Structure formats: structure tokens, C-alpha cells
Amino acid sequence: MMLRQLLRQAASNVAEPTPSRRAFLKGTGGALVISAVVPLGSFAAESAAPGIVGPADPRPNLFVRVAKDNTVTVLVKHLDKGQGIMTGLTTIVAEELDADWSQMRGEHAPADSKLYGNHFFGIQGTGGSTAVANSWDELRMAGAAARTMLVNAAAAEWKVPADQITVAKGVVSHKASGKSATFGQLAEAASKQPIPAKVTLKEPGQYSLIGNETLHRLDHVSKTNGTAIFAMDIRRPNQVTAVLARSPRFGGTVKSVDDKAARAIPGVIDVLTLPVGVAVVAKNTWAAIKGREALSIQWDDAKAEKRGTDQMLAEYRAQAKKPGTKAARKGDTGAAFKTAAKVVEAEYSFPYLAHAPMEPLNATLEIKADGGAEIWAGSQFQGIEQPVVAGILGTTPDKVKINTLWAGGSFGRRATTTADYIAEVALIAKALAAKGKKVPVHLVWTREDDIQGGRYRPMVVHRVKGGLDKAGKLIAWEQAIVTQSFIADTPFAQVMIKDGVDATAVEGASDMAYAVPNLSVDYHQMASPVTTLWWRSVGHTHTAYAKEAFIEELAAAAGKDGVAFRLELLGDAHPRLTGVLKLAAEKAGWSKPLAPAADGSKRARGVAVHESFSSFVAHVAEVTVSKDGKIKVDRVVVAVDCGVPVNPNVIKAQIEGGTGFGIGHALRDQITLTDGLVDQSNFDGYEPMRLSDMPEVEVHIVASTARPTGVGEPGVPTAAPAVANAVFRATGQKLHDLPFSKAGVV
Amino acid sequence: MISLDINGKVREVDVPEDMPLLWVLRDELNMTGTKFGCGVAQCGACTVHVDGQPTRSCQLPASAAVGAKITTIEGLSGKAAAAVQKAWADLDVVQCGYCQSGQVMAATALIAENQNPTDADIEAALDGNVCRCATYVRIKAAVKQAAKLART
Structure with a gap:
């Protein structure tokens, strides 16, 4: 029960996981804990590419990045699995920033429970329909702080009082002098401004982006032309694909394996017997699937569910x-x-x-030279996956980098207390590495694995x-x-x-x-x-x-x-x-x-x-x-x-x-x-x-x-x-x- | 070696004859816009056009695609495709988006043939394309809007 122990370890960080928001609020005295959150703007960063490939530059409490090319990128700590949270949270920042919607971008934040923890869970994770409620104060403050810094930068440069400066649709203006500048033009100067200790947030009557029916989703184009990248689409150099044969009965374990026929399938690289099942590792997905079909496994059903x-x-x-x-x-x-x-x-x-998200469960994991790992996944519970993988690989959670990608649905399935499929890929990569094959492993669940795989x-x-x-x-x-x-x-x-x-x-x-x-x-x-x-x-x-x-x-x-x-x-x-x-x-x-x-x-x-x-x-x-x-x-x-x-x-x-x-x-x-x-x-x-x-x-x-x-x-x-x-x-x-x-x- | 005509280019791939076109595209050619959803032609996420016909690439062996003109989401072009993709974007159809390449491929094939689809036509053309987010209300509306765009 190694995984369970690991999870118990992981859960020592779990502060407030309760099932309903009502309970959450009780637990925090009726208010979200925001006093500890210092919203920082990072300015003058390199241009953020539209769409999400993975965060480039994680820094403390980084929620907003204003780039010289006039794009504004919001780092979203919650997984967008279709519910549109990338768009929703970006809207909140854009509102307080008085940005133009067309300059807004979204990006999944790095995995780091200390910086990006869900205030309701105490660790980084998405669930319980908490994302907007969780980020509402924090991101309004981040947007307002960034706006203040842009205004102060303009005031200093134009030598005019800050309170005479207005901001609308991404343009900072001083009416009396006729001066104006874009966020991009002010980004570098704003980055040198102090972070305001206090910000004033808008009243609902002042909103122009929040509540605006005409805003498009940030992903409305990339998901209609095939360019949006899901975990399933990750292709690393020398990557191999694995599928796993799991016990057909819940609670069953491997008794014996005959893998001769599987190894004879062209493209099959290795067959590994692990505590979670028998993994077939191959050059491509088709070979892995064919290899698994060729396995002959005897299962021990002594402790398995045999009822109907x-x-x-x-x-x-x-x-x-x-x-x-x-x-x-x-x-x-x-x-x-x-x-x-x-x-x-x-x-x-x-x-x-079954949850049956359209994108079957999958993740790619690469073991790094320092013993850590890099993961690409539609990761929903980063705060559990990091310590679980660290435990498997014998490293520390901070050495487990997770690139959170658009997830093709979840409906709860990607948020498990044992990091199930992420733990599986870690076990496979570790076993391969032990045999001298230190290569990126993409574990793919087929639809059959998903429908028959429980949870x-x-x-x-x-x-x-x-x-x-x-x-x-x-x-x-x-x-x-x-x-x-x-x-x-x-x-x-x-x-x-x-x-x-x-x-x-x-x-x-x-x-x-x-x-x-x-x-x-x-x-x-x-x-x-x-x-x-x-x-x-x-x-x-x-x-x-x-x-x-x-x-x-x-x-x-x-x-x-x-x-x-x-x-x-x-x-x-x-x-x-x-x-x-x-x-x-x-x-x-x-x-x-x-x-x-x-x-x-x-x-x-x-x-x-x-x-x-x-x-x-x-x-x-x-x-x-x-x-x-x-x-x-x-x-x-x-x-x-x-x-x-x-x-x-x-x-x-x-x-x-x-x-x-x-x-x-x-x-x-x-x-x-x-x-x-x-x-x-x-x-x-x-x-x-x-x-x-x-x-x-x-x-x-x-x-x-x-x-x-x-x-x-x-x-x-x-x-x-x-x-x-x-x-x-x-x-x-x-x-x-x-x-x-x-x-x-x- | 198998020679395939994909998006107007000849591609040579060294794969077993029974490897489905889906995996040739995704694993051999790194064209990942076509999605794996079920592997048994029950969801439509892997839809491509084979000689203009919407086809489930997960059930089409590479060898059977030889000689055909294959179009994937990456190579989609023309009036019907543009109308469909514009309507999809205008109506914010997508949620998780994983099925949407297939939805767009199926809708484009429909609009290319029929710029006045009835509800029954839309159901017949798209019922094989599963969307677990159930974006169907907007899919229906977007197909109608795309048809209108394509007519003008």
C-alpha cells in the first residue's frame, strides 16, 4: 500500500478539503483567506503566445504578466477541462485592469501548492466548482495592482498626477496633456514601480467585462482548428507509448504473465510487471495496444470483487x-x-x-538528470500528484514539474486522491529507467480501460x-x-x-x-x-x-x-x-x-x-x-x-x-x-x-x-x-x- | 512503406498495413488535431475526410487509405470549412474541445453537400459525433449558421 502511504504524506498539506462551499466558508470564518495573498504583476516579460503550452517563467505569486507586445497573460491555477475557467478568471483580471479583451491571454499556472494552492483545499487542485469563488478576490486584487503600477509608471514618465490618469480598453491616458500609452509601452517602466500595498476594487455597477455577454472564450478558435494541445498530443523526443493491462476484476492482482507473443509484436519495446498491472511499452500506440492484446495473464482474484x-x-x-x-x-x-x-x-x-471524458486518461512523464521529473497532463490535483510522483521516484515534490494542459473533459475523473494514472506512468518510467531506458513515457488509457477502470x-x-x-x-x-x-x-x-x-x-x-x-x-x-x-x-x-x-x-x-x-x-x-x-x-x-x-x-x-x-x-x-x-x-x-x-x-x-x-x-x-x-x-x-x-x-x-x-x-x-x-x-x-x-x- | 495522400501531400510511412490511419496521423506524422476517443468508430473524434467523405480514421487501416485523398483538420480549407469554423467560433461552441475537430470535420462534410440542412439532416450527419460536454445545443445552432454563411 505504498501509494496510500504516499498520499497520507501528501495530505499533510491538505487543510480544508470539504465537500461544499458552505462548509468551506464556515471553516474560514465566513471569508476567504486573502490577507496572505500578495498579488504581484510581472511586467515586461517576453510575449506570451496565444494558447497554452505551459508556463515559461514561474515567479512568486505570479498571476498577471504584461508583455511589451501589449498582451496580458493571466496565470490560471485551476485546470480548464472545458468549464471555461481560463476565460472566467482572465475576465476577472481584465476587468480590474481595464484591459481590452483582445489583448488578454490565459495560461495554466505552474504546479506549486504554496503559490497556487486552492484556498479551499490547501493544495493546488481544481474541483467542487470552487475556482471562481476561490480566485475572485485574489485576481481582482492582482488586476487592480497591475493597473495601479501602470498608472504610476505613466504618471512618473509624463510628470502628471496619477489621479488625473484614466485607463480604458488597455490604453492609459492623461486628458489634459493629451498623452496616452498602451500597456505594452508602459510595461517596462511599470515593472519598476512598487507593488501597491492597497488597491481599490470596482463596484459591480462599474463592470464592463464582467457580465459582458459578448466576450468570446479564449480557446474558441484553437479548439476548432485542431491546434489546441492536449496531453494526448504531447510528443517528446524519444518518447515511448505505454498501455497497461489491469485486473479485469476490481481488487485482482497479477499471478503470472506470459509475454512472449507480446514481445514479438513489431514495435513493442518492453513488457513490465508492476504492482498496478502489466505494462506494454512500444514505439507507438498501435503497437502497444496490439502488444497488450497478445499478453496472457493469470490473475489472482482472491481478494477481488466477484459479485454482480x-x-x-x-x-x-x-x-x-x-x-x-x-x-x-x-x-x-x-x-x-x-x-x-x-x-x-x-x-x-x-x-x-463512468465519467468517460472525451480525452481518455493519459500523461507523459520524463525522468530528469537530477532525479526529478517533468509531467505533461490535464492535471487536476497537482498538489497530490507532485508528492505521489516524488515518493515513487525518490525525490522531492518541488522536483516534479507539471505542465498542466487543456484537459479533454474530466467530470471529476482526473482528480483522484491517489493520483492514479499519474502514479502509473511514474512507475512505468521508473521501471524502464532501472533497465537503462530513461525515456519519456506516454501512458495512454484506451476507452475500454476508462469504461472498465472504475472510479x-x-x-x-x-x-x-x-x-x-x-x-x-x-x-x-x-x-x-x-x-x-x-x-x-x-x-x-x-x-x-x-x-x-x-x-x-x-x-x-x-x-x-x-x-x-x-x-x-x-x-x-x-x-x-x-x-x-x-x-x-x-x-x-x-x-x-x-x-x-x-x-x-x-x-x-x-x-x-x-x-x-x-x-x-x-x-x-x-x-x-x-x-x-x-x-x-x-x-x-x-x-x-x-x-x-x-x-x-x-x-x-x-x-x-x-x-x-x-x-x-x-x-x-x-x-x-x-x-x-x-x-x-x-x-x-x-x-x-x-x-x-x-x-x-x-x-x-x-x-x-x-x-x-x-x-x-x-x-x-x-x-x-x-x-x-x-x-x-x-x-x-x-x-x-x-x-x-x-x-x-x-x-x-x-x-x-x-x-x-x-x-x-x-x-x-x-x-x-x-x-x-x-x-x-x-x-x-x-x-x-x-x-x-x-x-x-x- | 505505405504512401498516403494527406492534405495534398504525399507522405511515406513505414507502418504495419493494419495500423489505423488515426495512429499513422498522430504517432507517425505528428498530426495531432485528429483525436483518439474510442477506437471503435463510436464517437467520431477521429473523423477525417477520405475523398470528401467523413470517415472514422480509427477503423481505417492505413493500407485501405492508399490512393485516396485524405483531409485532416490541419488541412481543412474551402468555403464550407471556413463557414463552419467561423460559426463554431462565433457561437463559442467548444467546451473541453477534444471532440470538436471531429465535429468540425463532420459538419464541414455536411455543409459542403447541403447548405439547407434540416434538423433531421443535422442529426443524421452528426449523431455519430459524441460530445461529453453536451455542447449539442450550440453545435446545432452553429451548423445552421454555417449553412447560412455558406449560402451567401
């Missing part, structure tokens, strides 16, 4: 009927149910789900019971959540597991916003060698579904409209939730029910509302159910409140995509096991949402001056329950077991 998911699910369902570990308690549910006029019960089940969204069962009084008022709620924990046995456990309850499993349920005087939420932790992981929106992927689908069933039992019932339960206590709920309902035309389709197919709307990662989202889905019971999601209206909308174009894109992600998986995706073997292997068996499945999506952003929060994940949780509720309202059919294809409606 049907059996596991049955065990989960049985467990849900037993008392669990207390996650939330209020009042006395037992007494309340005795007085209830109506009791509703339901059980919801959720399958394992799934856990399987979950929710058993829920609700009680209504005679007036249809909700008086009691009991819920049992049965699932695996991907936090237990990791260093994150010390913060994220409290009193035996994994916060990532119960978030969105134990802190339910609906007013109910008697509440009981229990947590049950199941074990399996099947590896699991956070998956875009984490616990909310299932808790929001169970909560919102069940609330709809309660509303129906109470004879109430879905929106009205929710508003009643939210009362005045949750203005941002009621705000998005009302906005989505209004924009969707909720008050006018849908007429049946011309062919007689039933049509209805469904609604769901939820808070996740401190953002608030409501979905209204319009669904047609054909006469043979098949569903089609026609249109989805979404309202989102994420505080100050930094980049509305990116926010809308994230909510559109999150909606598709939520609905797509709910329709037909599941990872199942038979005798411990994964049944699906590629996009044929695990078929993602396709263009023809995608509904129209209309996104409305709530105007707000609240601190901005994330949008990468919050678009997911309510999408699927809104669809399920539409189907329920159209036909009465309750979609309790995901994916919907299990019920024959897809």
Missing part, C-alpha cells in the same frame, strides 16, 4: 431497511408518522457511472418515507442513503467524514432546504473493491434526484402543484432557491399546461430545484410520452443564480452542458457487473447522450451582486429529476430506478 451489481443492489436494498448512522435528525419522525393523514414511501436506485460514481439506494397532515402539509421525512464511500480510507476522510458520515454521500439530503419539522436521514456505508469517485456534482447527482422526485410524489399526494408545493415548503427562508424556481417556472410558461401532441402523445412539464456548491438552479423540463411509452425531452428551461455572473456566455454553456450531462446519463447509462466483470466496455454499451437526444435548452441567469460561485457542477443535479417529474405528471409513471431505460421508456 444485481446482487449488490439487492444487498443495498436490504440494508436500507435497517437503522443506519445518523446524518440528520430533527423532531420525532416516529411520532409524527403516527399522526400523518397520508404516508408516501419510495425507493430510488442509482447505478455506477465510478458509486451505486446508491435511497429509501424515503414522507408524511402529510390532513391539510397536505409535510410533517415528517425519513431517508436512508446506502452507498460506498470514496472518501473513507483516504486522507480526505479526516475532514470529510464526520461522526461516521461521509459528507459527499449525504450532501443535498441531510441539509435539505424544505421545511419539515420532523426529519431523519441515515447513512449506510457499503464496501467493495470496486473503486468509486466524485462525479460531476458528487452527492447531489443522487440526493437531488431522490429529494426532488419524492417531493413531486408528495405534492401529488397532497393534491398540489409542483411549483406551489415547493414554494410553500421553502417559505421565506431560501430566497435564492425560490428566486430561481419562480424564474424558471415563469420563463417556461408553467401556468399554462402543455396540450397533448397532435398524435395524442401525452405532454407535461416537470420541475426541480436545488442548491449545490453554493449555486442555485431550477430546471423545468417539457417531455412528450408517446403512445408506446417512450419519452422525448423536448425543451428545458433553466434558471441559475451563481452570484455575480462573471462570464454569462460561459455560465450558459456550463448549464446547457450540465443539463445534457444530467439527462444523458439518466436516460440510458449504467455500469453493471456480472460475476465481478464490467459488462460495458466502450461507447456502444455505455452510450453517451447524442445530438438527437439533446433537448432545446434555455438558460436564464439571475442578476446578482452576491459573491460569485461555481457553475461547472450545479447544472447537473436538477436536470434528470425535472424530466422524471414531467413523466410522472404526464402518465403517473414513477421513475425510481436509474437509468430510465430500465423502465423501458427510452
Whole structure:
């Protein structure tokens, strides 16, 4: 268990990894820790090339680089895996700098947890939709500081008072003297100015770039002409490609290997038996894949998972009927149910789900002469990967240089507590180096490796019971959540597991916003060698579904409209939730029910509302159910409140995509096991949402001056329950077991 | 040696006959704009044009591409391509971007043939191209905008 020990070591740096921003804020006394952050501008650097290849010149607290060629480069410490954070964070700096958008560039920052740590995690890493919230103060200050230095440089050069100087669209001007200069022209002089001790930040009313709908993403061209460089595209001199044969059953290990046939494949360089599997190293990817196919491996399944998911699910369902570990308690549910006029019960089940980012996992690692290493990867947890790799190679984390590249999706998959695929490539490179082959190694996961490789969204069962009084008022709620924990046995456990309850499993349920005087939420932790992981929106992927689908069933039992019932339960206590709920309902035309389709197919709307990662989202889905019971999601209206909308174009894109992600998986995706073997292997068996499945999506952003929060994940949780509720309202059919294809409606 | 006509240039590669064109492009010729997504023609990330037809390069053995005119994202040109790439950029279609070379290749082949695509035409042409970020709302809109640009 070397990796686990390494990780424990790595995690000694982990200060505040908690699952929700609410908890983060609690942990830091209601404010982000920014006092320690000194924003520095680096001026007169060499021109930054557009696009991201890797940082050229890491210096302390370096966030902004103004170059002589008049480009301004923002060093972004968070991974852009599609969510548009490169654009979002650059917008924040550009605003305070009064730059012209066309001169702005973005670049992934170097890996250095001390300089570029996520203030919520204590190490460098991206996740939990924290990036904008995390960087909001720091980057506004960096932009403002750089602006002040440019102004002071101009004042000194023109011999005019600094307070008479204005800055607009990247031009510094002094009206009375008619003097003006670009940032580029002032860059060198500004670099000699002292860093201001204090800066004044703009008020929201002064924003011209923040909230501006017309800004394009920084990567909107390079990703449409094939020039954007992903980790998969890295080609180092003498690079070799490796693929790894891993145990087909989770928890299995290598017993014996016959690699004769593999070594005979032209292009195969070596075959290595490692603790993580059998690596085939070759001149190119095709040879590596062919070599792996030619391997004959006997696996030791003594400790492996041999159950199928049907059996596991049955065990989960049985467990849900037993008392669990207390996650939330209020009042006395037992007494309340005795007085209830109506009791509703339901059980919801959720399958394992793969993240399946479009770019399969891969990384290139090169061992350096000093014993350190250089890595090229779509790196999401640099603060874990550095110490893990350092531990494997016997060096120190600072000697592990990571070039963070655009990632082709992640959805949580690239952020692991063990640096899994990065550790694999380090083990392979080390083993090769030990045989005298010190060459850059590119480890490639095939799609089959990805679909069958675990780290799934856990399987979950929710058993829920609700009680209504005679007036249809909700008086009691009991819920049992049965699932695996991907936090237990990791260093994150010390913060994220409290009193035996994994916060990532119960978030969105134990802190339910609906007013109910008697509440009981229990947590049950199941074990399996099947590896699991956070998956875009984490616990909310299932808790929001169970909560919102069940609330709809309660509303129906109470004879109430879905929106009205929710508003009643939210009362005045949750203005941002009621705000998005009302906005989505209004924009969707909720008050006018849908007429049946011309062919007689039933049509209805469904609604769901939820808070996740401190953002608030409501979905209204319009669904047609054909006469043979098949569903089609026609249109989805979404309202989102994420505080100050930094980049509305990116926010809308994230909510559109999150909606598709939520609905797509709910329709037909599941990872199942038979005798411990994964049944699906590629996009044929695990078929993602396709263009023809995608509904129209209309996104409305709530105007707000609240601190901005994330949008990468919050678009997911309510999408699927809104669809399920539409189907329920159209036909009465309750979609309790995901994916919907299990019920024959897809 | 296998001789291939790629983006108007003859390229000689010393590879096994069964090596898919995808890996010839990416590993032998360092043309990495064409992406590996699934390896089984289920996602479209590896789409190239073979004699103008959108083709999954992960399932096309190098030997079977001999004699054909192969166009990759790096060599994409012409009115339809320009219209598609402009529409894609104007509407900020991309998120992670990894599938988008393939989306652009598939959309360009459609627009080159049909400047008035219906929703059904767009679905037929692009349903094989997976986008895990689900940028489909904008893909549909961009195809329509590209068609409009190509008509003028």
C-alpha cells in the first residue's frame, strides 16, 4: 500500500478539503483567506503566445504578466477541462485592469501548492466548482495592482498626477496633456514601480467585462482548428507509448504473465510487471495496444470483487431497511408518522457511472538528470500528484514539474486522491529507467480501460418515507442513503467524514432546504473493491434526484402543484432557491399546461430545484410520452443564480452542458457487473447522450451582486429529476430506478 | 512503406498495413488535431475526410487509405470549412474541445453537400459525433449558421 502511504504524506498539506462551499466558508470564518495573498504583476516579460503550452517563467505569486507586445497573460491555477475557467478568471483580471479583451491571454499556472494552492483545499487542485469563488478576490486584487503600477509608471514618465490618469480598453491616458500609452509601452517602466500595498476594487455597477455577454472564450478558435494541445498530443523526443493491462476484476492482482507473443509484436519495446498491472511499452500506440492484446495473464482474484451489481443492489436494498448512522435528525419522525393523514414511501436506485471524458486518461512523464521529473497532463490535483510522483521516484515534490494542459473533459475523473494514472506512468518510467531506458513515457488509457477502470460514481439506494397532515402539509421525512464511500480510507476522510458520515454521500439530503419539522436521514456505508469517485456534482447527482422526485410524489399526494408545493415548503427562508424556481417556472410558461401532441402523445412539464456548491438552479423540463411509452425531452428551461455572473456566455454553456450531462446519463447509462466483470466496455454499451437526444435548452441567469460561485457542477443535479417529474405528471409513471431505460421508456 | 495522400501531400510511412490511419496521423506524422476517443468508430473524434467523405480514421487501416485523398483538420480549407469554423467560433461552441475537430470535420462534410440542412439532416450527419460536454445545443445552432454563411 505504498501509494496510500504516499498520499497520507501528501495530505499533510491538505487543510480544508470539504465537500461544499458552505462548509468551506464556515471553516474560514465566513471569508476567504486573502490577507496572505500578495498579488504581484510581472511586467515586461517576453510575449506570451496565444494558447497554452505551459508556463515559461514561474515567479512568486505570479498571476498577471504584461508583455511589451501589449498582451496580458493571466496565470490560471485551476485546470480548464472545458468549464471555461481560463476565460472566467482572465475576465476577472481584465476587468480590474481595464484591459481590452483582445489583448488578454490565459495560461495554466505552474504546479506549486504554496503559490497556487486552492484556498479551499490547501493544495493546488481544481474541483467542487470552487475556482471562481476561490480566485475572485485574489485576481481582482492582482488586476487592480497591475493597473495601479501602470498608472504610476505613466504618471512618473509624463510628470502628471496619477489621479488625473484614466485607463480604458488597455490604453492609459492623461486628458489634459493629451498623452496616452498602451500597456505594452508602459510595461517596462511599470515593472519598476512598487507593488501597491492597497488597491481599490470596482463596484459591480462599474463592470464592463464582467457580465459582458459578448466576450468570446479564449480557446474558441484553437479548439476548432485542431491546434489546441492536449496531453494526448504531447510528443517528446524519444518518447515511448505505454498501455497497461489491469485486473479485469476490481481488487485482482497479477499471478503470472506470459509475454512472449507480446514481445514479438513489431514495435513493442518492453513488457513490465508492476504492482498496478502489466505494462506494454512500444514505439507507438498501435503497437502497444496490439502488444497488450497478445499478453496472457493469470490473475489472482482472491481478494477481488466477484459479485454482480444485481446482487449488490439487492444487498443495498436490504440494508436500507435497517437503522443506519445518523446524518440528520430533527423532531420525532416516529411520532409524527403516527399522526400523518397520508404516508408516501419510495425507493430510488442509482447505478455506477463512468465519467468517460472525451480525452481518455493519459500523461507523459520524463525522468530528469537530477532525479526529478517533468509531467505533461490535464492535471487536476497537482498538489497530490507532485508528492505521489516524488515518493515513487525518490525525490522531492518541488522536483516534479507539471505542465498542466487543456484537459479533454474530466467530470471529476482526473482528480483522484491517489493520483492514479499519474502514479502509473511514474512507475512505468521508473521501471524502464532501472533497465537503462530513461525515456519519456506516454501512458495512454484506451476507452475500454476508462469504461472498465472504475472510479465510478458509486451505486446508491435511497429509501424515503414522507408524511402529510390532513391539510397536505409535510410533517415528517425519513431517508436512508446506502452507498460506498470514496472518501473513507483516504486522507480526505479526516475532514470529510464526520461522526461516521461521509459528507459527499449525504450532501443535498441531510441539509435539505424544505421545511419539515420532523426529519431523519441515515447513512449506510457499503464496501467493495470496486473503486468509486466524485462525479460531476458528487452527492447531489443522487440526493437531488431522490429529494426532488419524492417531493413531486408528495405534492401529488397532497393534491398540489409542483411549483406551489415547493414554494410553500421553502417559505421565506431560501430566497435564492425560490428566486430561481419562480424564474424558471415563469420563463417556461408553467401556468399554462402543455396540450397533448397532435398524435395524442401525452405532454407535461416537470420541475426541480436545488442548491449545490453554493449555486442555485431550477430546471423545468417539457417531455412528450408517446403512445408506446417512450419519452422525448423536448425543451428545458433553466434558471441559475451563481452570484455575480462573471462570464454569462460561459455560465450558459456550463448549464446547457450540465443539463445534457444530467439527462444523458439518466436516460440510458449504467455500469453493471456480472460475476465481478464490467459488462460495458466502450461507447456502444455505455452510450453517451447524442445530438438527437439533446433537448432545446434555455438558460436564464439571475442578476446578482452576491459573491460569485461555481457553475461547472450545479447544472447537473436538477436536470434528470425535472424530466422524471414531467413523466410522472404526464402518465403517473414513477421513475425510481436509474437509468430510465430500465423502465423501458427510452 | 505505405504512401498516403494527406492534405495534398504525399507522405511515406513505414507502418504495419493494419495500423489505423488515426495512429499513422498522430504517432507517425505528428498530426495531432485528429483525436483518439474510442477506437471503435463510436464517437467520431477521429473523423477525417477520405475523398470528401467523413470517415472514422480509427477503423481505417492505413493500407485501405492508399490512393485516396485524405483531409485532416490541419488541412481543412474551402468555403464550407471556413463557414463552419467561423460559426463554431462565433457561437463559442467548444467546451473541453477534444471532440470538436471531429465535429468540425463532420459538419464541414455536411455543409459542403447541403447548405439547407434540416434538423433531421443535422442529426443524421452528426449523431455519430459524441460530445461529453453536451455542447449539442450550440453545435446545432452553429451548423445552421454555417449553412447560412455558406449560402451567401
